[in-house]
Amino acid sequence: MSGAADMQEGNRQALLVAKIVAMVVLVVVTVLCGSLPYVLNRWFQWTKQSPEETRSSTAVRCLLFFGGGVLICTTFLHMLPEVIEVVDALQECGSLAATPFALPEMLLCTGFFLMYGLDELMTNFVRRHQERLSRKESVASLAFERGRSIRRSVLVNPPVKAAEPVVKVEPQPPKDHHGHSHMPVPSGGGSSARGLGIILALSLHELFEGMAIGLEMSVSTVWFMFGAVAAHKLVLAFCVGMELLVARTRSSLAIVYLVTFSIVTPIGIGVGLGISQQVAAGQPSLPSGVLQGIACGTLLYVVFFEILTESHAGWRALLAAVAGFALMFGLQILSDEAEGDDSLTCS
Numbered sequence: 109m110s111g112a113a114d115m116q117e118g119n120r121q122a123l124l125v126a127k128i129v130a131m132v133v134l135v136v137v138t139v140l141c142g143s144l145p146y147v148l149n150r151w152f153q154w155t156k157q158s159p160e161e162t163r164s165s166t167a168v169r170c171l172l173f174f175g176g177g178v179l180i181c182t183t184f185l186h187m188l189p190e191v192i193e194v195v196d197a198l199q200e201c202g203s204l205a206a207t208p209f210a211l212p213e214m215l216l217c218t219g220f221f222l223m224y225g226l227d228e229l230m231t232n233f234v235r236r237h238q239e240r241l242s243r244k245e246s247v248a249s250l251a252f253e254r255g256r257s258i259r260r261s262v263l264v265n266p267p268v269k270a271a272e273p274v275v276k277v278e279p280q281p282p283k284d285h286h287g288h289s290h291m292p293v294p295s296g297g298g299s300s301a302r303g304l305g306i307i308l309a310l311s312l313h314e315l316f317e318g319m320a321i322g323l324e325m326s327v328s329t330v331w332f333m334f335g336a337v338a339a340h341k342l343v344l345a346f347c348v349g350m351e352l353l354v355a356r357t358r359s360s361l362a363i364v365y366l367v368t369f370s371i372v373t374p375i376g377i378g379v380g381l382g383i384s385q386q387v388a389a390g391q392p393s394l395p396s397g398v399l400q401g402i403a404c405g406t407l408l409y410v411v412f413f414e415i416l417t418e419s420h421a422g423w424r425a426l427l428a429a430v431a432g433f434a435l436m437f438g439l440q441i442l443s444d445e446a447e448g449d450d451s452l453t454c455s
Contacts, residue, residue, distance in 0.1 A: 119327075126327045127381045130334045131374035134318075134341070138370035141342045142349035146362075149353060168347065170428040175340040176415035177432025179407050182336040185440050186329070187320065187404040191215060194397035201454035203394055212401055219405020223316065224413070230312055251355035252307055252348055252365050307365050311372040314341060316406035318373035322380020323400050328443045336436060340410070341373060391454070 192212040198204040204211070234249075317340070321333045348369060352362040380399070387393040 122327050123325070123330065124381070124385070126330045127322060127324075127377055130321060130330060131377045134334070134338065134377070135370050135374050137338070138341060138345045138373070139366055141345040142366040142370065144346055145349040145353045166424065168343065168350075170424055171343045172347075172415055173425040173428035174432040175343055176411050177429035177434075178336050178339040178436045179411045179415070179432075180429070181433045181436035181440065182333065183404055183407045183411065185437060186332065186336075187400060187407065188212065188216060190329075191397060191401045191404055194392045194400065197392035197454070198394055198397055201392060203392070215398060215401025216405040216408065219316075219402035220409050221405070222402060223313065223406045223409040226312055227409075227413075247355050248352060248357040248361050248365060249307065251351040251357060252369070307368045308372070311369050313406065313410055314369070314373040315376040315379075316403050317341070317410070318376020318378075319380040319399060320376075320403040320407065321373075322377040322382075323384055323396050323403070324380075325384060325396075332436075332439060332443050335439070337373065339432065340415075345369065 195204065195212045195215075199206055199211075207214075317337045321330060321337060324330045324333055345366070349362075349366065352365065357365075383395050383399065384393070387396060
């Protein structure tokens with residue numbers, strides 16, 4: 109009995125270490141990917157080209173669609189079956205009442221609509237507060253928004269017009285208060301705090317993605333989810349870095365925005381870690397099951413509203429998404445075989 113208890117404690121410690129390592133690695137790698145455009149600019153001279161030329165990238169589009177395929181597989185073949193298993197176990201143990209509808213799928217839909225509502229709320233918040241930023245911070249935060257939101261990104265959706273007036277960076281003090289192109293330039297640190305608030309609001313998706321990693325209950329599934337989230341987040345980090353570079357954002361401001369974007373997912377991992385640590389190994393957890401279902405719906409929202417947003421995006425998009433799906437499907441099979449029996453039991 110003591111041998112089994114020691115093994116269980118060892119597995120618990122290994123799981124804790126895996127989640128902490130995932131947090132640290134994700135921060136470091138995200139910052140590196142976000143900084144990569146600045147390094148590559150020495151050779152490609154992107155800042156000397158026109159912004160539209162620089163932003164047009166077939167490779168980035170294919171990587172984003174590849175990440176979409178990865179998240180589709182993760183959502184439907186990994187996370188949703190896990191949520192179904194946990195909910196069934198909770199209902200068998202009497203922790204959850206039986207429902208006349210499919211509760212796991214309902215949790216997924218709840219997460220989807222919750223993220224939809226929060227995204228609209230945060231977008232309205234950003235629009236209202238954008239004009240209160242200084243000119244440099246406004247340009248930087250708009251570039252950040254384009255980089256991390258594929259729907260609005262001109263990195264993967266090049267504009268038809270020659271240039272957008274909102275990204276002009278020539279220092280031009282406002283002459284009146286009537287035109288929308290004139291932005292007030294507040295003094296002090298209030299503008300900086302507001303800018304960081306906008307970046308955090310725009311990074312809300314990544315918090316739930318991190319939570320999906322933190323709620324996993326085995327080392328192999330932690331790294332599986334880490335790979336799935338990283339396939340999406342690291343490409344976004346590159347897009348954010350590219351947009352900040354093309355917008356000629358001040359280096360110190362770009363670093364602050366990239367670091368802020370990088371730490372949101374690890375914070376989500378920490379939240380999930382704290383919740384999962386309260387549960388004994390092999391036992392179903394009500395908070396964990398509910399939050400996993402919501403996180404599952406969040407990933408679904410990210411796939412269909414943030415990545416696969418174009419109708420008839422082309423064969424490249426289809427092939428890239430299928431390649432991402434196939435890769436994670438293969439890893440899912442290998443992960444299940446390595447993990448063995450992990451069925452849940454009542455306490």
